[in-house]
Amino acid sequence: MQVSSSISEQSFRQVRDWLYQRSGIFLNDTKRSLVCGRLQKRMRELELASFEQYIRVLLNPAEQLEHELAVNILTTNETYFFREEKHFRFLEKVAAGHKTTTPAAPFQVWSAAASTGQEAYSVAMVLAQQFGGYQPWSVVGTDINTAVLCTARQAIYPIEASRKIPQDLLKAYALKGKGKDEGWFKFRPELCQKVSFEPLNLMEPKQFNYRFDLILLRNVLIYFELEDKQKIVRNVLKFLKPGGYLLVGHSESIHGYDDRLQQIQPACYRLKA
Ligand SMILES: C[S@@+](CC[C@H](N)C(=O)[O-])C[C@H]1O[C@@H](n2cnc3c(N)ncnc32)[C@H](O)[C@@H]1O
Structure with missing residues (x-):
């Protein structure tokens, strides 16, 4: 399955606004390629070729499980033991x-x-x-x-x-x-x-x-x-x-x-x- 290689300005904004509504996390413009890479992997699994198709899933209230997964994909979870000792x-x-x-x-x-x-x-x-x-x-x-x-x-x-x-x-x-x-x-x-x-x-x-x-x-x-x-x-x-x-x-x-x-x-x- 060939997935879009880049995310348009409009699609990035839609993902950004969706994540903001859901979690309060604000993705600034520097996060565009990060968002693109993380979502592409999921889109391949779902066999969705375009970001527009994935955004339709995000905007569908019946897709709660996928929404949870999208939050999981889009959060940054770096941590380690005794960080800031x-x-x-x-x-x-x-x-x-x-x-x-x-x-x-x-x-x-x-x-x-x-x-x-x-x-x-x-x-x-x-x-x-x-x-x-x-x-x-x-x-x-x-x-x-x-x-x-x-x-x-x-x-x-x-x-x-x-x-x-x-x-x-x-x-x-x-x-x-x-x-x-x-x-x-x-x-x-x-x-x-x-x-x-x-x-x-x-x-x-x-x-x-x-x-x-x-x-x-x-x-x-x-x-x-x-x-x-x-x-x-x-x-x-x-x-x-x-x-x-x-x-x-x-x-x-x-x-x-x-x-x-x-x-x-x-x-x-x-x-x-
Ligand atoms: C970079 S990690 C920090 C982990 C740990 N506190 C540390 O300092 O190593 C940030 C965590 O905040 C979580 N997070 C982001 N937005 C959140 C929200 N609205 N409510 C709860 N947790 C959130 C992320 O899922 C992620 O696991």
């Missing part, structure tokens, strides 16, 4: 403080753009080390992309991905694959029990029935326009405990978004109590 040293300090001040209260963390789960499991290893089996804690990971959440739930990663994980944590919380699983590792069930994943669109947050001690909203705001970034931060703050912490990516600034936020170190904010 300073945040994990910060988390260690916050958890140690919680242990001494409020030992009975559960410590709850939200990885709000979790991708394939590396961020949530990095948090989980730090918390498991701090709290052991003695203090309740949990990590929830959410993402709009349903495919990455499936990978996250499996908790299985290629061994090369473990390079950024400190050796003591890897030894304590991961199992190396043998035989047919050679070249892979998985997290121990005791760790996985504390980590859950669910779909969530940051533009339309669900009601969690509790608030978090710490929220990671990292390397996702870059995909949004200013007004939508502010909306997402407001949405997320509804679920942060007073005195709790919000971490964003080191290349993302939310300075001036909300008067209740106090910056305490680069990319780390505290919600005033």
